[in-house]
Amino acid sequence: MDASGTAPATAPKTVFKQKVFSGVQPTGNLHLGNYLGAVTKFVDLQDRYDCIYCVVDLHAITVWQDPPELTRAIREVTAAFLAAGIDPKKHIVFNQSQVAEHAELAWVFNCVARLGWMNRMTQFKEKTGKDRENASLGLYAYPSLMAADILVYRATHVPVGEDQKQHVELARDIAQKFNNDFGPQIASHGFGDAFFPLPEPLIQGPATRVMSLRDGSKKMSKSDPSDQSRIALTDDADAIAMKIRRAKTDPDPLPHEEKGLETRPEADNLVGIYAALSGKTRADVLKEFGGAQFSVFKPALADLLVAKLSPITAEMRRLKDDVSYIDSVLADGSARAQVIAAETMKSVKDIVGFVRR
Template identity: 60%
Template sequence: MTQPTFTPRVFSGIKPSGGLQLGNYLGAIKRFVGMQGTMETIYCVVDLHAITVWQDPKDLANGTREVAAGYLAAGLDPAKSILFNQSRVSGHAELGWIFNCVARVGWMNRMTQFKDKAGSNAEKVSLGLYAYPSLMAADILLYHATHVPVGEDQKQHVELTRDIAAKFNHDYGIDFFPLTEPVIDGPATRVMNLRDGTKKMSKSGDSDMERINMLDDADTIAKKFKKAKTDAEPLPETVEGLKTRPEARNLVDIYAALDDTTPEAVIAQYPGAGWGTFKPALADLAVAKLAPISQDMARFMADPAEIDRILAQGADKARAIAQPVLQRTYDIVGLLRG
């Protein structure tokens, strides 16, 4: 089938569990803000995904507001982008069920993130954790999104979204859902742990020194970078010299992402530099870029009613786009609605 022309539209979201950290900012939010104005942009706090594992209700509500505050503090403008939390738009869950009936069990069994999260305890995890990639597909396709900015570790889920769209279109003989493209570009699309460069930076790591929290103050940000694990060698003369040095590569990538440049340019600026030179420079840069965001986040978090108002207003806008897509989906499938 030849795909029809769809309105260029971005959709992406962040899960509100455990608090925002630098990986969320560099790998997602900073890129979301940069895409404003390039096409229609829809950004979400995916709270339904959070409950695939048990959440304390108060922590979940607070985490949802924290992610929204992070979006806003980083420069996401509700007048330019739609911002809402997923559970306010029931179409996500409704389309998610239809896609549960389109997706194949074999597809879900290939999802590496489920295997990583479930580990040896797969029989005891929630059905939601197993099936959530089809809900993620619904998140995207409910808005006929054509582009999804994601990290490399989420690329498989966008590929599954394309498979679900293609199967739905084939099964019903209609070109209705777009084949969404993942957008993976720039340095530090996957930010690594400050104590172990082979592991992804996580909100749930054992030590707070492993990560930069987006609500950390300037002193804490600087301290964490200065104490970040490195090897004994200075920076190399070329980027190729970082291939077998995960901690060094991670810090160079973070510098490049914060400075809107490339790892090659960073190495050219600091060829052969020792860590006593580079880490303080990185700390200064991080404080300059991140401390204003953490301050604005704290200001937004002090007014939860305003965050809720922005999310509700965004949900109204999202619903206006989603409802016709959902209604047409029901018509195509043959499900009767009033």
């Protein structure tokens, strides 16, 4: 009840404009897993959403990075975005560290998120193992910064791989708690019943998680000591063919149905890669190659990889050499991103109760 004895009106339901945010870490050479799990999805989403794509360099330094290599990697990821077909004029492409509001909102979220939530994050446990005491505080708080990355633009959808889905769920929890904690202030500032949306993960396609070519139980990774475990986007045709030829498999022919892949992780991985590159389902691939030996399937997969990746590799190399152009794209994208982020932070400060200029 208010002072007059009447119940206050229920705040109107907030309607959020659909918007996509996602990012890629600039840590070493990009590989096929980055391309199929993220970059191709980014390109596909351009026609349906307003998109904001970020090189998340603040996340990269949660573990030590050689500074000159980090600079090179930021530009390489940007070149990959552009080479794959992301339009930096219609959408926003930038690097995270140029927009200070990411870190600013992350601190507010550090004060909203609960330790119990952070302790459930499996990636921190996987990355640190038994050496947890020597991990950086940044690595532990990484999911809170990821939530800020998404919500500083009030994004509604996040294309991610399966391994990042838990972090998007945490972003939803943080957004919900912020909305609940500050509900009256949110309504009084004219934002309806919620200030932040609850972002939805977008997990698309048959190869959202590409596995190592040497071990089908492990994710394809830039940190794997074996270069044979991954297809780098900078690999030439000969390197791709050699890595696929050497990829670990088993002695049996490919099955005719997907059920036959359930206990064969390496076979499942290669079929999934073929499916994703060709735009087919695993079932379609097995209709074509079921019963075939890997001596038949591997050359077909290598040819498909070369056909799909070679144009992107060539364009990446051209763009990487044009440093001034890459930096201009990042500067333009950062300026446009900051306009949105600054407006969000202005409202967050009002809602929380900070005094601002």
